[in-house]
Amino acid sequence: MKRLKTERDSEPDDSLEKSMAQVASALSDPSRVSILCALMDGRAWTATELSAVADIAASTTSGHLSRLLSNGLIICLTQGRHRYYSLAGHHIAGLLENLMGISMHTFKSPVPRTPAYLRYARTCYDHLAGELAVNIYEFMLQDKWLEADGTALTPDGKSHFQNLGAVLNSRPRRKSCCPCLDWSERRFHLGGDAGSALMTLFLQKEWVARTPGYREVNVTDRGRTALRRLFSLD
Structure with a gap:
């Protein structure tokens, strides 16, 4: 190719x-x-x-x-x-996500018009986005997996990733870890190489399943159990 x-x-x-x-x-x-x-x-x-x-x-x-x-x-x-x-590349995906957020901006309290299934879980190029991803990101911040600004994994965070089996690139060609603004939630989810590694892991373990041809991501029964245990998600 x-x-x-x-x-x-x-x-x-x-x-x-x-x-x-x-x-x-x-x-x-x-x-x-x-x-x-x-x-x-x-x-x-x-x-x-x-x-x-x-x-x-x-x-x-x-x-x-x-x-x-x-x-x-x-x-x-x-x-x-x-x-x-x-x-x-991922930088174009980030540009589009930011543009979506700006396009939905209003001076009134926004009323989400994004379909519920996309608001909950979807792909953002090669990493997870939506309410699920935002909640995982918040857990990682609170549990000190991430530095306070979200731009790097802490030593504990790297250890957690290794224990999970999420493979991090030792020489990434992009940011190793970064907060990515979620256009439907208006909060951050995990981007960069770390976000990609986590999404790859979720797919490999069949905790989530992609809908062919769409950005929608479905959480499997196995995934609900694992994510509840690992990230204290309801």
């Missing part, structure tokens, strides 16, 4: 202001936003699958994908005759 180059790869001299405006413009179309939100599940999708999600014609989808590619928001991977699209 090889990655296709984007226009951004070959145009390093664009000014910061121009680049920011181009990215903002790429995000200004509802169909392109639908495509990006679908890719928030962390997996690679075909153009046909994305056209169905965005409810647009295949020819229109091609143009939207080209626009997103040229602005570095997604990448295209080729495998044989097939092409798969995914977000360009």
Whole structure:
């Protein structure tokens, strides 16, 4: 599988202001936003699958994908005759999560319109988000798994991760641990390499199950028992 180059790869001299405006413009179309939100599940999708999600014609989808590619928001991977699209990285997922939070902001008390099943548990690229993830993060802070600002695991936290079997990358290419603002809960959940390691563990142990094609995550009976024991969750 090889990655296709984007226009951004070959145009390093664009000014910061121009680049920011181009990215903002790429995000200004509802169909392109639908495509990006679908890719928030962390997996690679075909153009046909994305056209169905965005409810647009295949020819229109091609143009939207080209626009997103040229602005570095997604990448295209080729495998044989097939092409798969995914977000360009966790930083793009973070951008989208923050944009969702800003878009829902109101000066009145917000009334959540996000479906209950998504508010409870969903994927945020490669880590867990929603009410469940926020509660786990709060437990980790209170139980001193995390430093007070959430930017690093404490020695006890690293020990807990090791005992759980959550494998941390010794040389992560991104932040090893960070608070990620949850757009539906308006509080933080665990992001970075630690958040990814925890999500991987939950999937491997079948404590949670992903819904194919969606960001929704379901907690299994085994998972409810384990999460209650480990994180004092009701």
